[in-house]
Amino acid sequence: MGLDDTTEPRVVARNITRDDPTWGQVAAFLDAADSAYTDAPSPTQQAVHLAAISQAFHDDAPQRNKTMPDIRSRQRGRTALGAMLAAFVVIGGGVTAASAFGGLTLLPTQQEPQQVPAPMLMDSEADLADTDTGEEGDDADEESAASPKPASKMESVETHSSDESESSDPYDPPKQTTTHQEDEGDDDDDASHSDDRDDHEDDEDHEDESDD
């Protein structure tokens, strides 16, 4: 007998009695686990933790004042300014070259489209600040934006503090408006791409599936 739509909520809510022939033992086990894991930090540990909290607050005060939105807005401002300066330099250079040759059009975009960074202006902000990166990084960004791979998305979710780059900190509070798409097929991917310990647990999960 399996879990149906009516039974599982009762199990979740722990409304299954122990004498239930199918799920009573599971209910009893969960009750036992709940009782077994009722430790509270010892008074010594509490004192240590509270001291660490206070210390962390005072140590990190300067960093905490720079919230991520502030940092990002400054970065965007610097990037936009750099892009404008680069554009002026190129356009100015084009005008100078045109005037040096004499009689050529003063709008280099019409004759030398390759020199005008107009396409680059449409690309990601980070790339505009470094014109030497060329288009390789742009293509990678476009590819990742156009077709996010579920595997990479799960991997990015599962990378943690030691692996994180500047943009996605797993310890940051989650955004309030999150949409969760229901996809039952994710479980296999989730199981395989979650932490390292699940590698051979997947085999057990797949074996267990056949019993269901």
Next chain:
Amino acid sequence: MSLESRFDDVLSAATDGADWAWEELYRELAPGLLKFLTGQGASDPEDCVGEVFVHMVRRLGTFEGTEAQFRAWAFTIARHQLIDQWRRDKRRPLSSDRDVVAAADRLTPVDPEESATVQRAAIDQILSGLSTDQRSVLLLRFLHQFTIPETASIMGKTEGAIRVLQHRALHALRRTLAEHPDDAWLLPAAAFLGDSQ
């Protein structure tokens, strides 16, 4: 967590560094966090709890939400801390069926304090037979009563994936318990009386 109407005031005070506010948040969250980390087999759950709060201190200014969301955020950090610890320790708490049986076989009539330890060990052994994610879902959903969306947020998975994990976890647990009727995980009194099968 039961700060309820006071939560916003406490959170605001904690953002300003008020010790009393952090003590209240700690009192509300620490036992549940410790319970979760212990249930997940963390090698040093108390250290993890401390790290969770340090991370929260550093990022509290960016948090906006309800008390429930705050609690879910704390557990999210705890889970990341746990995984980091596992990666450092390179431990796998998986045990074979033999270990489950061995855990049950080690049960002997002992004093109540030792019985509680044996009970905890037996529970750990049975839970270690589940996959890590299955175990997480069971603890978060059943012991800590997080909703599906909250659990999905904590674990970084879709709600559908959580439902599937929960379903499989329950079936796997039922199967494990049926295959090993030695109920060492029962309350110490029952185990002391040798109430098996």
